[in-house]
Amino acid sequence: MLPIVVTIAVILAVLLLNAEQRPKNHREKLVVRLILFSVLFLSTLCLLAESIIPAGVQVGAAAFVAAFLVFRTLLASFWGKVFFQSLLILLLFWCGYLYTVTQLPYGELPFATLAVNRPKPLEIDKLKQQWLLGLPLQSEAVVPATAQTAALPTPGKPERSALSWQALWPLMEKDARIREVLQNLREKQQQDLTAFDNQLNATSVASTAMRRHALDKENVDDLLKENAISKARYKTLLETWSLLDRDEQAFSERQDEERFHVLLQLVTDTEVDESHKVEFIDYMVKHFAGDIRLFKPLISVYDRLDEEYPRHKRLNQAFLDLYLAKREAVLRGIRAMGKPALQPLLDYRNKTLPTIGYSQARLDDFIERQFGVKVRTLYQTAPAQAVADFLNRKKYPDIDLFSGPSFEQDYIRRTLRQLQAENRPPEAGEVLLGLDPVQWQNLRTALTGRYSEQLDKLLIAPDPAVRANLAWQLAYLKNPYHMPLVLELMRDQNPEVRRLAAIAAGNFAIRDTQGSSDPKFTEIIRMLQNYRSNSDAFGRAWAVTALANIGDKQKALYVIDLILNDGTASQSVVGDSAPTWHAEDKQALAGLVDTLKHTPEELLVKTQALNTLLALESPEALDVLLHYLMHVYQAHDSRPSIWRYLAPHLSLPQAAENVEDVVSYLAQTQGQGHSQFHKRQLKALNGYLQQAYEQHRSGEFFQLLNFLRAFDHDEYQLYLRQTGEHIRIMRAIEYLTASVPFWLVCWPLNLLIALFVSYLILPWLKLEPVRVGHSGNNRANPAAFGSAATAKAPAIVPIKIASGSGDEHEAKHA
Numbered sequence: 001m002l003p004i005v006v007t008i009a010v011i012l013a014v015l016l017l018n019a020e021q022r023p024k025n026h027r028e029k030l031v032v033r034l035i036l037f038s039v040l041f042l043s044t045l046c047l048l049a050e051s052i053i054p055a056g057v058q059v060g061a062a063a064f065v066a067a068f069l070v071f072r073t074l075l076a077s078f079w080g081k082v083f084f085q086s087l088l089i090l091l092l093f094w095c096g097y098l099y100t101v102t103q104l105p106y107g108e109l110p111f112a113t114l115a116v117n118r119p120k121p122l123e124i125d126k127l128k129q130q131w132l133l134g135l136p137l138q139s140e141a142v143v144p145a146t147a148q149t150a151a152l153p154t155p156g157k158p159e160r161s162a163l164s165w166q167a168l169w170p171l172m173e174k175d176a177r178i179r180e181v182l183q184n185l186r187e188k189q190q191q192d193l194t195a196f197d198n199q200l201n202a203t204s205v206a207s208t209a210m211r212r213h214a215l216d217k218e219n220v221d222d223l224l225k226e227n228a229i230s231k232a233r234y235k236t237l238l239e240t241w242s243l244l245d246r247d248e249q250a251f252s253e254r255q256d257e258e259r260f261h262v263l264l265q266l267v268t269d270t271e272v273d274e275s276h277k278v279e280f281i282d283y284m285v286k287h288f289a290g291d292i293r294l295f296k297p298l299i300s301v302y303d304r305l306d307e308e309y310p311r312h313k314r315l316n317q318a319f320l321d322l323y324l325a326k327r328e329a330v331l332r333g334i335r336a337m338g339k340p341a342l343q344p345l346l347d348y349r350n351k352t353l354p355t356i357g358y359s360q361a362r363l364d365d366f367i368e369r370q371f372g373v374k375v376r377t378l379y380q381t382a383p384a385q386a387v388a389d390f391l392n393r394k395k396y397p398d399i400d401l402f403s404g405p406s407f408e409q410d411y412i413r414r415t416l417r418q419l420q421a422e423n424r425p426p427e428a429g430e431v432l433l434g435l436d437p438v439q440w441q442n443l444r445t446a447l448t449g450r451y452s453e454q455l456d457k458l459l460i461a462p463d464p465a466v467r468a469n470l471a472w473q474l475a476y477l478k479n480p481y482h483m484p485l486v487l488e489l490m491r492d493q494n495p496e497v498r499r500l501a502a503i504a505a506g507n508f509a510i511r512d513t514q515g516s517s518d519p520k521f522t523e524i525i526r527m528l529q530n531y532r533s534n535s536d537a538f539g540r541a542w543a544v545t546a547l548a549n550i551g552d553k554q555k556a557l558y559v560i561d562l563i564l565n566d567g568t569a570s571q572s573v574v575g576d577s578a579p580t581w582h583a584e585d586k587q588a589l590a591g592l593v594d595t596l597k598h599t600p601e602e603l604l605v606k607t608q609a610l611n612t613l614l615a616l617e618s619p620e621a622l623d624v625l626l627h628y629l630m631h632v633y634q635a636h637d638s639r640p641s642i643w644r645y646l647a648p649h650l651s652l653p654q655a656a657e658n659v660e661d662v663v664s665y666l667a668q669t670q671g672q673g674h675s676q677f678h679k680r681q682l683k684a685l686n687g688y689l690q691q692a693y694e695q696h697r698s699g700e701f702f703q704l705l706n707f708l709r710a711f712d713h714d715e716y717q718l719y720l721r722q723t724g725e726h727i728r729i730m731r732a733i734e735y736l737t738a739s740v741p742f743w744l745v746c747w748p749l750n751l752l753i754a755l756f757v758s759y760l761i762l763p764w765l766k767l768e769p770v771r772v773g774h775s776g777n778n779r780a781n782p783a784a785f786g787s788a789a790t791a792k793a794p795a796i797v798p799i800k801i802a803s804g805s806g807d808e809h810e811a812k813h814a
Contacts, residue, residue: 132387
């Protein structure tokens with residue numbers, strides 16, 4: 001409709017101007033001029049009326065006035081050209097203002113006839129889905145089922161072998177620490193034994209007048225037969241010796257028990273040589289397997305394995321072998337105890353559930369295999385979840401002739417698409433990095449079967465292809481009992497292994513919302529902080545994605561806010577909860593803030609952070625996005641750009657060009673949620689609008705107004721009715737601020753173009769028009785007011801020549 005109105009207005013202007021220039025009598029020319037200036041006056045009134053007149057009529061009036069001023073500019077003298085061209089610039093300036101104030105906010109398709117590369121409107125139904133969490137691998141994975149075998153019968157309590165020093169002497173020869181402790185104990189016990197024997201002998205002499213060991217019982221019986229002693233004396237002797245024998249036996253047992261406790265202490269003694277610790281544990285199991293008191297030192301040894309053999313030690317094959325030997329020795333001891341060890345073992349496992357250690361995977365497998373009991377894991381398999389893939393939505397059509405911000409933003413989008421294609425998860429069951437088929441099959445066998453030492457050795461395999469395929473198989477199997485191995489691979493030295501491990505971590509969600517004790521969160525923060533090379537961008541992007549299903553959504557939102565704003569923690573909208581966190585979490589996040597301030601995140605990681613906000617499904621996700629939008633405007637767009645009016649859909653900086661889609665999507669999806677959340681979001685939107693208005697950030701203000709329209713249309717209409725006049729004032733201020741420099745540059749350039757066309761192009765084409773508005777004496781100097789071809793020829797008067805008298809007579813007569 002608008003092109004037709006513009007065409008009619010231009011044709012009418014051309015006809016009236018042409019009729020004015022035709023040669024007519026004075027009356028006809030007066031009538032034409034009266035019509036022309038009447039239409040011109042009415043058009044000016046339409047333009048000054050702003051919103052009172054319909055937009056179509058105003059467009060036609062602007063076209064008519066513009067055609068008139070262009071014609072007058074071409075026909076006028078030099079100063080006339082300056083005057084009419086200035087009026088033309090003023091008209092364009094006013095028309096831009098009229099268009100700007102009528103957009104409350106920008107329309108869906110502004111400048112539809114001008115913007116070839118305008119973005120297509122957001123259509124949620126046509127958005128592709130991108131899988132983020134719990135990737136639907138459709139695996140043929142064989143997760144080890146719960147053991148069906150019954151618990152092993154309780155073994156009979158073996159008789160404790162005598163702890164004689166002859167039996168302990170081979171053990172004392174193995175290790176200097178054991179020899180030192182037992183030698184000191186032996187000397188002490190010998191001293192105690194000597195003192196006790198002396199005491200017994202003294203008691204025996206005092207009571208019987210003879211040494212207890214000087215006579216045999218048979219000799220005492222002979223004395224009784226020979227009547228050397230009485231029967232009373234005989235009974236006294238036997239009773240006294242029996243009491244002394246019991247005391248001696250009790251003392252010997254006490255010494256034996258003391259040796260046992262010392263041996264239990266030596267089991268947990270860290271000064272005992274690790275190479276002999278395994279033999280010592282096996283010795284204790286062999287002699288005291290039936291004693292439940294052995295469980296506590298054994299489980300204490302198992303609990304310290306991850307501290308005694310940290311990851312950098314386990315990467316060494318020699319240390320790994322020693323670690324595996326000690327671990328299996330402890331498990332053999334618990335197995336020898338049988339069923340009495342089950343309940344203490346479950347109590348220990350439940351106590352260590354919130355913390356995930358590397359040794360827990362083997363212990364859980366042992367409990368299931370040995371006792372038929374499946375330990376409840378801290379994590380569970382996360383349901384498959386997808387988000388709207390805005391990057392792969394064809395926002396802009398193919399680029400033809402236009403360039404500028406549309407081209408630049410589409411270039412950034414295409415670059416992100418390429419990075420996203422490189423960052424995609426592999427296909428389910430795909431062999432990565434050209435791994436040998438034999439190694440691949442061995443790896444699958446090690447994972448689908450029971451836990452074995454081969455799996456521990458695969459984690460430190462020298463070939464990164466083995467570790468990468470192991471990480472991807474863990475993601476493929478989705479076994480929560482493998483979570484310690486996943487966290488171990490997130491610390492691998494190869495970035496590809498870390499990326500696949502981060503994808504695997506996203507497949508698991510914490511079972512109980514214990515955000516303060518979520519090991520995955522701590523590992524993700526450590527990964528974001530420590531690995532900053534270009535090759536780690538993909539790994540960090542998937543680590544950010546794995547934040548979506550941690551237990552504490554506040555922490556996830558805070559970290560995403562830090563990433564989007566490059567570490568500006570002081571302006572975070574969810575950072576108020578940070579003081580309630582544990583010290584280790586606050587320390588890790590403080591390190592992340594410092595890292596982000598020095599090395600801002602790449603656009604790929606920020607784009608993945610936006611996807612994570614979609615996957616969080618938290619009522620505060622929209623708050624974080626709006627806050628990010630405000631920060632982007634403050635950091636990158638302190639002064640409005642003229643492009644915002646030539647193409648209003650390009651109102652966001654390039655670094656955040658995808659935020660508009662994401663926030664609009666969240667506004668449409670979250671606006672239909674719980675009424676309490678809806679009121680909370682409306683309050684936040686109104687607060688941001690008021691803040692943007694008070695600080696004169698008009699670009700952000702109108703963008704938020706757009707989001708309010710998508711979030712709640714009724715609230716949007718009410719807001720327009722209440723603050724319509726303020727919105728018009730802000731729109732006018734925004735237009736003046738952004739466009740005055742442009743028009744100040746456009747005015748002289750346009751004048752130069754008009755002069756160039758009038759004085760060079762038209763004369764060269766011999767199309768110089770007849771000038772209007774003549775003044776002066778046309779007869780006296782006709783050539784001064786027209787070309788030589790159009791000037792009238794002078795009149796020729798014939799003069800008759802005669803004789804003198806006759807001539808005088810005729811002259812007088814004449």
